[in-house]
Amino acid sequence: MSDKPWIERFIEKGLFSSRWLMAPMYLGLVVALGMLVVVFVQELIHYVPLTLSMDADKGILAILSLIDLTLAANLMLIVLFSGYENFVSKLDIDDNEDKPEWMGKVDFSGLKMKLIASIVAISGIHLLKVFMELGKAPEGHVIDQAQLMWMVILHLTFVVSGVLLALMDWMAGKTDKH
Incomplete structure (x- = not known):
C-alpha cells in the first residue's frame, strides 16, 4: 500500500484515466480516414x-494528386496508431500476421519525425504540382508571385523544422537521461 494520502492517489488515478478522453479523437481519425478514401476514389473515378x-503532364499531375492523398492517409494512420499506443493504451494485436513492423516501436520522438517527414513530402508534392501547372498556364495568365513565394517559404519552413527536430532528437540521444 502506498504512503500517499488518499486524495493524492485519487487525483493521480483520475489524471491517468483521463487519457481515455483521447479515444474518441482517434475514432474520429478513423472516420476522417474513411472520408479521405472517398475523396481518393472520387479523384480516381474522375481521372480514369x-x-x-x-x-x-496532366497524367503526372493526376498521379501526384493520388500520391498526395495516399501520403495524407499514411500520415493519419501513423498518428492514429502511434498516438493511441503512446498516449492511451497498447493495442493487443501481437498475434496478427498483418501487423506492421513499426507498430508498438514508434515512440513520441519517432512519431514527431514521421509526422514532419510526411508533412514535408505532402508539401513538396503540392509545390511540384503548382510548378508543373505554371508551365501549362494559358497565355496572358498572371502568376500570383506572392502566393508562389509563400508556398516555397512554407515548404522550406517545414524542411528546416524537420532538420531542427532531428537535430534536437539526436542531441537528446547523446545526453545522459535524467
Whole structure:
C-alpha cells in the first residue's frame, strides 16, 4: 500500500484515466480516414476515363494528386496508431500476421519525425504540382508571385523544422537521461 494520502492517489488515478478522453479523437481519425478514401476514389473515378486523352503532364499531375492523398492517409494512420499506443493504451494485436513492423516501436520522438517527414513530402508534392501547372498556364495568365513565394517559404519552413527536430532528437540521444 502506498504512503500517499488518499486524495493524492485519487487525483493521480483520475489524471491517468483521463487519457481515455483521447479515444474518441482517434475514432474520429478513423472516420476522417474513411472520408479521405472517398475523396481518393472520387479523384480516381474522375481521372480514369481521361487517361487516354491526357498528355504526360496532366497524367503526372493526376498521379501526384493520388500520391498526395495516399501520403495524407499514411500520415493519419501513423498518428492514429502511434498516438493511441503512446498516449492511451497498447493495442493487443501481437498475434496478427498483418501487423506492421513499426507498430508498438514508434515512440513520441519517432512519431514527431514521421509526422514532419510526411508533412514535408505532402508539401513538396503540392509545390511540384503548382510548378508543373505554371508551365501549362494559358497565355496572358498572371502568376500570383506572392502566393508562389509563400508556398516555397512554407515548404522550406517545414524542411528546416524537420532538420531542427532531428537535430534536437539526436542531441537528446547523446545526453545522459535524467
